[in-house]
Amino acid sequence: MEQLQWGRHYVAVEPTHFRVEYAINPFMDPAVQPDPERALAQWRTMVATLEGLGARVDVLPQRPDAPDMVYAMNLGLGLVREDGSRHVVMSHMRYVERRMETLSAQPWFAASGATTSYVGRDGVGAHLEAGDAFAFGGDLVVGFGPRTEELALKHLAAELGLRVRGLRITHPGMYHLDLAFCPLDERRALVCPAALDDASAAALLELVPEPLVLTEEEALTTFCANSVVVGRTVLMPACPPRVRARLEDWGFEVVLVDVAEFHKGGGSIRCLTNPVDVTLGRDLTVVPGGEVVLPAQL
Ligand code: ARG
Secondary structure (H helix, E strand, O other): EEEEOOOOOEEEEEEOOOOOOOOOOOOOOOOOOOHHHHHHHHHHHHHHHHOOOOOOOEOOOOOOOOHHHHHHHEEEEEEEEOEEEEEEOOOOOOOHHHHHHHHHHHHHHHHOOEOOOEOOOOOOOOOOOOHHHEEOOOOEEEEEOOOOOHHHHHHHHHHHOOOOEEEEEOOOOOHHHHHHHEEEEEOOEOOHHHOOOHHHHHHHHHHHEEEEEEHOOOOOOHHHOOEEEOOOEEEEEOOOOHHHHHHHHOOOOEEOOOHHHHHHOOHHHHHHHOOOOOOEOOOOOOOOOEEEEOOOOO
């Protein structure tokens, strides 16, 4: 089975100012604060584990006024063009509490040599949170609803020249697609259909030739879909025995890293790491003019 070719270069934010200051998802409760030292230690172990697997991790500093910036997955959608140059479509966060993250992330990405853009700037901007967007099967699969707006899909498709497959997220606890979907290789993915409306759940199951279907409980209580894949290794915050058995049967090695302090903010390993090596023309098929495919509404 062809391995994922992306997932070897990440951007992460060192958690020096991580707090739960407000509640913009059902996991967050300002009365339950992370332990700063334990959070930093867990994050460092995660980064060292990724590096040990041969991945590159670039680290940007956290803004003191942006407690959620540690969830770097949401900073932007990183892409590599066919000529090797890098581009990042910056997120436009749904909640004002996180919008300032972009003010630091955009200059940081630019200084690192990437060009940057925003979706739909000529007309109305649209909310886009990159934790909703994944390359799979040559297309960009984008969850919309709680965070990313449906309008963003049109802009992404047209501006990048891609086929964008939209999935409507309806579960309040799986407010980003990365809590319910994790590509494993070219044919397989962790999939939690309970995150989506019926038409989108059916569309996702059709899109993934060999889905490993997670129950709502598995996805919500263990954050197991919020994992990262480096070649044939799946770096997970937890793994129910049933899921591990299937992954190992498929030839994957499961490596666990405890990032429980970050679950208090509603995110796990994937949210903390943003892959920036998804390559146009390799992982995403170029479709001149772009195209949006939405599931038939049942
Ligand atoms: N507290 C953050 C928020 O609600 C958590 C983000 C989780 N990140 C993710 N990619 N799912 O925005």
